[in-house]
Amino acid sequence: MVSPGQKVVLITGCSSGIGLRMAVMLAKDEKKRYHVIATMRDLKRKDKLVEAAGDTYGKTLSLAVLDVCSDESVKQCINGIENRHVDILINNAGIGLVGPLESISIEEMKKVFETNFFGVVRMIKEVMPDMKKRKGGRIIVVSSVMGLQGVVFNDVYTASKFAMEGFCESLAVQLLKFNIIVSMIEPGPVHTEFEVKMIQEVKQRDFPGADAETVRCFKEVYLPSSMDIFEALGQTPDDIARCTKKVIEASSPRFRNLTNPLYTPIVAMKYADETGTMSVHVFYHWLFNMGPLMHVSVMTMKYLTCGCLRSRTISPN
Numbered sequence: 001m002v003s004p005g006q007k008v009v010l011i012t013g014c015s016s017g018i019g020l021r022m023a024v025m026l027a028k029d030e031k032k033r034y035h036v037i038a039t040m041r042d043l044k045r046k047d048k049l050v051e052a053a054g055d056t057y058g059k060t061l062s063l064a065v066l067d068v069c070s071d072e073s074v075k076q077c078i079n080g081i082e083n084r085h086v087d088i089l090i091n092n093a094g095i096g097l098v099g100p101l102e103s104i105s106i107e108e109m110k111k112v113f114e115t116n117f118f119g120v121v122r123m124i125k126e127v128m129p130d131m132k133k134r135k136g137g138r139i140i141v142v143s144s145v146m147g148l149q150g151v152v153f154n155d156v157y158t159a160s161k162f163a164m165e166g167f168c169e170s171l172a173v174q175l176l177k178f179n180i181i182v183s184m185i186e187p188g189p190v191h192t193e194f195e196v197k198m199i200q201e202v203k204q205r206d207f208p209g210a211d212a213e214t215v216r217c218f219k220e221v222y223l224p225s226s227m228d229i230f231e232a233l234g235q236t237p238d239d240i241a242r243c244t245k246k247v248i249e250a251s252s253p254r255f256r257n258l259t260n261p262l263y264t265p266i267v268a269m270k271y272a273d274e275t276g277t278m279s280v281h282v283f284y285h286w287l288f289n290m291g292p293l294m295h296v297s298v299m300t301m302k303y304l305t306c307g308c309l310r311s312r313t314i315s316p317n
């Protein structure tokens with residue numbers, strides 16, 4: 001039951017990771033300001049969430065089935081909510097895809113877009129008309145640093161997040177007219193099942209169709225560097241949940257919210273050279289010439305960005 005004055009928050013992809021921690025953090029709000037509808041595509045995966053929610057389960061947190069890839073599932077879920085009333089929609093569900101392009105089928109690529117891009121579009125299309133009628137609402141989208149800057153061997157995942165950034169940047173203007181505020185959350189690496197699934201998938205694959213040199217670059221250069229970066233910079237899902245709660249609670253939230261200060265110079269570089277050549281060359285040298293020193297270079301970046309650039313990110317603390 002939603003108490004008077006409580007905001008209804010619907011979150012997608014709450015069976016693990018960032019979505020799970022967001023659901024729990026908002027449900028445990030000291031002032032009980034939120035009623036969280038934590039959704040997942042398969043309720044058999046609810047145990048971790050229910051355990052973490054503790055006694056908020058059935059009070060400020062309820063569960064619902066929702067598969068962002070299915071029109072019917074999205075409709076059924078929203079129709080099941082009292083008056084279809086959602087104050088805050090958090091689009092979190094998403095999947096990764098990494099590896100040499102030659103070894104990835106078009107079907108796999110479509111699945112990534114179906115989840116990460118059309119999943120968000122489907123959710124917004126269903127919730128937006130009611131928000132417009134009520135002249136108010138918040139839409140949060142968990143994007144990624146890869147929604148702002150391409151990362152080698154993440155071509156299709158990056159494209160799906162860029163698509164979402166473009167979509168939201170366009171829609172945000174129209175929605176502001178109806179007092180609906182759109183905010184993006186842009187984490188760098190976060191320790192969740194996303195990382196575990198990526199490592200498992202990569203171990204199982206033998207990358208058919210890709211030439212030996214590309215496979216070597218992926219396995220021997222990119223993967224160790226990427227793991228170094230996860231180890232040195234990885235945030236926790238609680239960090240991202242805290243950032244998101246801050247964005248929800250801000251009276252005038254920023255549109256873009258990077259959660260990790262390391263990425264502010266990377267994004268700044270993109271805007272400093274509008275031709276894009278600098279980013280391509282810097283990433284090339286960083287990966288192929290400094291790859292073995294990745295740990296050192298990342299630690300240096302961490303040190304350099306610990307002060308002034310923090311104000312450009314949303315801090316979890």
Ligand SMILES: NC(=O)C1=CN([C@@H]2O[C@H](COP(=O)(O)OP(=O)(O)OC[C@H]3O[C@@H](n4cnc5c(N)ncnc54)[C@H](OP(=O)(O)O)[C@@H]3O)[C@@H](O)[C@H]2O)C=CC1
Nearest residue numbers: 013015016017018067068092093094144189190192193194
């Ligand atoms: N971890 C990271 O390094 C980063 C992650 N992100 C983004 O954060 C978001 C959350 O990922 P994270 O928590 O890390 O990863 P997890 O893999 O832990 O969580 C992803 C969640 O999305 C759900 N999901 C996948 N497909 C669907 C679907 N069709 N319908 C509904 N739910 C679905 C999964 O459910 P199920 O259990 O059923 O598979 C799971 O609950 C994603 O959008 C991701 O792109 C952004 C930056 C970095």
Ligand SMILES: CC1=C(/C=C/C(C)=C/C=C/C(C)=C/C=O)C(C)(C)CCC1
Nearest residue numbers: 144146151188189225226229283286287
């Ligand atoms: C290897 C490599 C990089 C890797 C970045 C990674 C691995 C980022 C991961 C982000 C994630 C997981 C986002 C999820 O949405 C940099 C820093 C670009 C610099 C060049 C070399």
